Amino acid sequence: MGKSEFMSPKDIANRMKAKGLQKLRFYCQMCQKQCRDANGFKCHCLSESHLRQMSLFAENPTKYMESFSDEFLQEYVALLSRRYNTMRVSANQIYQELIADRNHLHMNATQWDTLTDFVKHLGRNGIAHVDETPRGWFVAWIDNSPEALERQAAIQKKERSTMDDEQREQKRIQEQIVRAQSQTAGSEKSEVSDDCIVLSN
Ligand SMILES: [Zn+2]
Known part of the structure; x- marks a missing residue:
């Protein structure tokens, strides 16, 4: 048996911690450290290791933000394409699945302030078809692999020849x-008709 009793508040807190279910705002992406609360986060920000990381960040903030953004984008699109392929699905649902992984890259370290900004980026860059509904944004991954493009070209060719x-x-x-x-x-006029016209196929 561990230090804390089964289902005691501490035990629950510990298991939430293990699952990465803390409030996202107490997460430091540079150190990849999740703090329990505001106070813990404050302490972390004063720690030597954090200050070292922050001086690295200060040297080239754009580089870090770009690499965080790239990583976030890759994680999101990988999850979307792997689980749903080209199916249309709620953008927030994917996001919730993404952040359920405690090692996910946190969006507040990226160039996007909100999920909406991120979804619009997916649409603008032809990564996904996106549309806004009363129930939020939806995304459908666009498969740009050579095989998918070939398949699509074959379908279009067939459609075209059918049309012809x-x-x-x-x-x-x-x-x-x-x-x-x-x-x-x-x-x-002539009252003569020896031709039979048949409208056949
Ligand atoms: Zn830190």
């Missing part, structure tokens, strides 16, 4: 109608 066939068929029927009309007109 239909157009040819329409034209043929039109011609038959015109011929039938002119022959009917002719037969009315």
Whole structure:
């Protein structure tokens, strides 16, 4: 048996900690450290190791923010494509699944202030189809792999040739109608009709 009793407040807190379910705002991305509360976070920010990390960050903040943003984007898109492929799904649902992993990269370290900003970025860059609904934003991953593009090209080609066939068929029927009309007109004059017009396939 551990230090704390089963299901005691401490035990619950410990297990929440293990699952990374603390409030996200007490997380330091530079040190990848989750603090329990505001006080813990304050103490962490004064620690030597944190100050060392922050001086690294200060040397090149853009580089760090870009790499955090890249990593966040990759994690999000990997989860979206792996679990849902090109299916349309709630952007927040993916986000909730992402942050359930205690080692996930925290969005407050990225270039995006909100999930909406991030989702719009996905849409602008052709990474996903995005749309806003009363129930929030939805995303559908766009599969740009060579195999997927090939598959799509084949479908389009087939659709195009089907369309051509239909157009040819329409034209043929039109011609038959015109011929039938002119022959009917002719037969009315001569009262002779030895041609049978069949509008067949
Ligand atoms: Zn830190």
